[in-house]
Amino acid sequence: MTKSPLAPDQFPELPAIAGLRLATAQAGVKYAGRTDVMLALLDPGTTVAGVFTKSATCSAAVLDCRAKLGSPSDQPAAILVNSGNANAFTGNAGAKAVDALCDAVAKATGVDANRVFTASTGVIGEVLPHGKIAAHLDAMTANPDATLADAANAIMTTDTFPKGAHASVDIDGTKVSIAGIAKGSGMIAPDMATMLSYVFTDAKIAQNDLQNMLMDLCDQSFNAITVDSDTSTSDTLMLCATGASGVDATGSEEFQAALKSVMLDLAHQIVKDGEGATKFVEITVTGAQDDNDARKVALSIANSPLVKTAIAGEDPNWGRIVMAVGKSGAAADRDRLSIRFGDIQVASNGWVDPAYTEAAGATYMTQQNLVITTDLGIGTGSSTVWTCDLTHGYITINADYRS
C-alpha cells in the first residue's frame, strides 16, 4: 500500500509514560512478517476511561470493555489489542474468545481479569484464533520493553502510516506527559480498518473526572472526523492515567488543552490516512441555531459524496455545499447563507458573492489542505469537523474482494 500523500514526514518522538510498559508480538492472526499484537501493562493506581462505538452491532470486546470501565483503580490493569481479526458478529464464540483472552492475560501478568481490556480490529464474522495470541503472552509479559512507536505499528490494519502524538504540561513545577497512538484508516471500514486509539498520561486523575474529560474531548476530536460516514463495530478510544508523575491534574485547564491537542492530532492523522484521501478538509459551520444544528450541517457537508468528489476533482462547486446544507435537517434560511473557501468569500446572503471569481475558487481548491466555512446567519451555534475527499482510490480499495 502506498503511503498516503497526506502522511506526516515522520513518526513523532514519543516520551515514555511512567507507569506504562509495552510489548508487541507476531502472532500471525492474519498478517505475516509483522507484529499484530500489543500488550500494555499499567501500574496499580492507573485510572482508565473509555469511549466506544455506539453501533448496535458492536463487537464482543467493546461490550466487555464497557462493562469493566468502573473496575477498582488500585489494581494494575492491562490492554491487549490484536489486528487482522475484529471478532465482531461472531455470536457466542466471540464473547468466549474475549473471556479466554482476558483469562490468559490474567494468568500471564497477574492482573485481575476484570482489569484486562481487549480490542480486536480486522475482518468481521470470523472467529478470533485466541490461542495464537495467548501463546505469546508469557514472553510479552517477561519483556515489556517495546515503545509506543512499536505499539502503533502493531495495531495497524490497512493504515499506510503509524499514528502517534504527544504533549507535556508543567503543573506546579512538575512535568506531566501525555502520549497516544491510533489507527484508522477509515474510521469506518469494519472489515479492514477500525478506529482504535490509546492515550496514556502519567498524571493522576480520578476515574470519574477522567471519563468525563474523555467524553467531552472525544466529541471535539474523534467524533468530529469522518472518512466515509460508515461507523465501525469496534471503535475504541481509551485514556489511561497512571498517576506516576505524582501530579494531580484533575481540573487543570492546561492539562485538558494538552490532552485535546494530542487527541486532535491523532484524529487528524486518521483522516489523513483515510482510504484514497488526497485532500485534508476542515469544515466549519457558524451562525447555526445551536451547536447541535451546526454539527449536523457540518457532517452533512463532510459526508456528502457530491461535495467530496468535487473536492477530489479540485472543483470549487459551492452549489453542492448549498445542497448539503439544505438536506441536513437543521434550521437554515437560504437567503442568509454565506460560504467561504479559506479567506475567499464565495457566496453571501443566498447567492454567489459579487466579488467571487471561479478562477480564484479553482486556484484555492488545488491546495492539499482546505478550509470551508459556512455561515447560516441565523444564530450563534458553531461546529468544526474534518474529512477527506472521495477518490478513485476509495473505490479501488473497497470494491476489491476481501480475499
Next chain:
Amino acid sequence: MTKSPLAPDQFPELPAIAGLRLATAQAGVKYAGRTDVMLALLDPGTTVAGVFTKSATCSAAVLDCRAKLGSPSDQPAAILVNSGNANAFTGNAGAKAVDALCDAVAKATGVDANRVFTASTGVIGEVLPHGKIAAHLDAMTANPDATLADAANAIMTTDTFPKGAHASVDIDGTKVSIAGIAKGSGMIAPDMATMLSYVFTDAKIAQNDLQNMLMDLCDQSFNAITVDSDTSTSDTLMLCATGASGVDATGSEEFQAALKSVMLDLAHQIVKDGEGATKFVEITVTGAQDDNDARKVALSIANSPLVKTAIAGEDPNWGRIVMAVGKSGAAADRDRLSIRFGDIQVASNGWVDPAYTEAAGATYMTQQNLVITTDLGIGTGSSTVWTCDLTHGYITINADYRS
C-alpha cells in the same frame, strides 16, 4: 454519455392522456442541438397534486409550485419545465425569473398565472435566462402536438435514457389511463441532475384525495430510492388528473395499484440511470420494531459507501451490512440478525449461517439485479428501498469540473 447498462431496451409506448396536450422547444438554455423546454397544457377540471424536495435550500420554482397547489381546478393549468439551469440559490433574481415565466405562460396560453407550475433542472447558482424560454411560448401554445416521449427527452440533463411508464385500469366498464415521465440521474446531483417526475391520468379525482394518494405512494416509490444520499434542491413530483375519461377514480384500489406501478417503474428507472450504476439493488428489511425503523435500516444499508462499493466489486461482504445495521440508529439485536442474498441464507441469529459458502455468495453477486434481505428478528416492521452500486463511474462523473 454511454447509455446505462441497466437501461430498458426501449422507451415504452405511452398512451395519449385526454385533457393533456404537450409541446417542446429548443431554447438553448444550456444544451445545443436538443430540446430543453416542455410545456404541458391541462384542460379545465384538472386537479393537480405535488410533492417537493424537503431541502431547506430549495429552488424558487419549488416554493412557487408549493404555494399554488390549492388553486381552483375549474380553471385550465400549465406546467413549464426547462433543463440546463436549476434557478436555485439565485436569491431574489430566482423568484423574479419564476414570476416572469409564469406571466409569460399566462399571456401565451390564457391560463391564469396562479395555475402555472414551473420547474428548472441543471446547474445551480446561475440566473435563469427566462427570456430565452419565453420567446418560444407562443409557438409552443400554437402547436401542442408533442408526445410524452418528446417531453421525457426535453427534461433530461445527464440522464442516459428518457424515462416513461404507463398503466390502465377498467373502472365500471370505462378504461382509465395513467402515463408518466421522469428524469434523474442522481436524485441527487443538484448542479447537473435533479429528480423531476410528471404523471398524468384522465381519471377524475378530487384535489385533496389526489394529493393524499400522491403523498402516500411517493413514500413507497420515489422516497424509497437513493443513488448517493444527496438530496436535490429541486426534486418535484406532480400528478395531474384531467378527468377527461369521465370516470371518478376516487377511492378505487385498482386505480391506486396501477398508479403505484407507474410511479415505482419510473423510480426504478431513475436508480437504473444512477450515475455510474452497474447494479440494481433491492434492499428489504423485515422484523424491525416498526416500519420507520425498518426504513432507517434499509436506507443506512442503501447509502453506505462500503456496502455500495462491495456490490460494485461483486464482493459478498455481508459484514458491511451488519455494520450498516449497527450504525442506523434503529433498535437492533446483533444476535437475532439474519441476512439473505436472494434465496441464499448468509447469516442467521448473529453469525454466518453454517450452510453458507463464500462461493455461493460470490456467484450471486455477479448478477445485475440483486435482492438483499435483512431480518432484525425483533418486531414486525418492514420496508423496501432500491439503490445502485458506487463505482469508478460515479467518481469520474462527479469529480469533473462543471465546465
